[in-house]
Amino acid sequence: MTGSLNDQFLHETVLLHETVEALLPYSGIYIDGTFGRGGHSRLLLSKLSPESTLIVFDKDPLAIAEAKRLAAEDGRVVVIQAGFAQMQQEMEARGLLGKVNGILLDLGVSSPQLDDASRGFSFKADGPLDMRMNPEAGVSAADWIASVREEELADVLFKYGDERFSRRIAKGIVLARERQPITTTLQLAEIIKESHPKWDHKKHPATKSFQAIRIFINGELDELDAVLEGSLKVLKQGGRLAVISFHSLEDRAVKQFIRLQAQGPELPPGLPVMESSIDRKMRAVGKAIKATAQEVKVNVRSRSATLRVAERL
Template sequence: MTEQFSHETVLLHETVDALQPKDGVYIDGTFGRGGHTRLLLSKVSPNSTLIVFDKDPLAIAEAQSLKAEDDRVQIIQAGFAQMAQEIEQRGLSGQVDGILLDLGVSSPQLDDARRGFSFMSDGPLDMRMNPDTGMSAADWIANVREDDLANVLFQYGDERFSRRIAKGIVMARQQQAITRTLQLAEIIKASHPKWDHKKHPATKSFQAIRIFINGELDELDAVLQGSLKILKPGGRLAVISFHSLEDRAVKQFIRLQANGPELPPGLPVMESSIEKLLKPVGKAIKPSAQEVAVNVRSRSATLRIAERL
C-alpha cells in the first residue's frame, strides 16, 4: 500500500482568486497534490481547460486520478521550464488566462524520507524532484570539487560558513561515501561553528544542494520569460515563493517587465516607445497569522501577482 503524506496548500484562496478564474485556459505549473488545481476547477466554467505540470511521478499519479473525475484537466509530466514550448505545441501561445506557480518542495516530498529532501529523518540522499532523471545529491557530493561545493552552499543557501562546511564534507567523504540524509546533516552540524538554535544547522545547506540539483532558479527564469509568450493580454501570473532567492527573482522580473529595460541616463527615448509587458497587481501577499498557526511551513511564503499588458 502506498504511504500517504498530508499537504496543506499555501495561500490557497489568495492565489486562486488572484487569477480571476472564469471561462478560459489556466495553467497550474506546480501541481503537487492538486490543492490549487481543485479550487480552480470549482471556480472556472465547464468549458474551461486546466493544464497541470509536474515532474514528480507521484504528483502525476495524483493528477491522473483527478483527470478521471474531471476531463477539463490536461496533464504534462515536465518541469515548468518547458511550459512555453509545451503550450506552443498545443497552439495556445498568447491564449492563456492564468498561470499559477507554487515554487519549492512540497510537504509530501519533505515528509517522505525516501525522497532525500529532509535532514529530520533518515533516507537516501537523493533530492531530485523527478527521481527518474538527473544526478542525485549523493552522486554530486561524491565528486564535486570543494570550492564548487562551497560556492553552491553560499550562492543558493546564503550559508556564511560555506567553506568550513564544504571542507568538512570533503574530508568526511574520504573516509566513507555520503549516501544518507542524516549522515550529511551530522557532517554539516559538526562542521558548523555557530547557528541559530531555532533552526537546524543543515537547513541552509540542504536548501542550497536541492536548488542546485534541480536547477530551480534556472527553471524559474525560464518559466517567467516564457509566461510573456503564454499569457493573453489581461492574463494573470501568480507566483508563490519560499525563500529570498526565488522572491527576488520574481520581484525583479515583474519590475523589469513593468518598467521596461534600463536605459542609459540622458538617452532621448520617449516613454511611449518603451515596451512594457506586465503590470504588478497589488503588493506582495504573506500568509495570515491564522494560516501560519495551522501550517508553520507557510511562514516564509510570498505571493506576487502580475497582469499581462
C-alpha cells in the same frame, strides 16, 4: 500503494485562496505549473467555467499519478509530466502561445516530498540522499557530493543557501567522504552539524545547506528564470501570473522580473520618449502577499511564503 497519495503524506496548500483569487476571471485556459498534490488546482477547478481548461505540470511521478486521478474525474484537466521550464515549449506545441489566461507557480518542495524520507529532502528523518524532484532523471545529491570539488561545493552552499560557513562545511563534507561514502540524509546532516561552528538553535544547522544542494541539484533558479521569461509568450493580454516563493533567492528573482517588465526596456538618458510608446510587458497587481498569522499557526511552513501577482499588458 493504494488509495490517494494524500492519505500517505498530507499537504497543506499555502496561500490557497489568495492565489486562486488572483487568477480571475475563471474562464479560458489556465496552467498550474507545480501541481504537487493539487490543492490549488482543485480550488481553481471549482471556480472555472465548464468550457475552461486546466493544464497541470509536475516532474514528480507521484504528483503526476495524483494529477491523472483528478483528470479522470474532471475532463477539463490536461496532465503534462515535465518541469515548468518546459511550459513555453509545451504550449507552442499545442498552439496555445498567447492564449493562456492564468499561470500559477508554487515553488520549492511540497510537504509530501519533505515528509517522505525516501525522497531525501529532509534532514529530520533518515533516507537515501536523493533530493531530485524527479527521482528517475538527473544526478542524485549523493552522487554529486561524492565527486564535487570542495571549492564548487562551498560556492553552491553560499550562493544558494546563503550559508556563512560554506567553506568550513564543504571541507567537513569532503573529509568525511574520504572516510566513507555519504549516502543518507541524516549522515550528511550530522556532518554539517559537526562542521558548523555556530547556529541558531531554533533552526537546524543543516537547513541552509540542504536548501542549497536541493536548489542546485534540480536547477531550480534556472528553471524559474525560464518560466518567467516564457510567461510573456504564454499569457494573453490581461492574463495573470501568480507565483508563491519560499526563500529570498526565488522571491528576488520574481520581484525583479516583474519590475523589469513593468518598467520596459532601459533607454538612453535624456532620450525624449512618450509614455505610450514604452514597451511595458507586465504590471504588478497589488503588493506582495504573506500568509496570515492564522495560516502560519495551522501550517508553520507558510511563514516564509510570499505571493506576487503580475498581469500581462
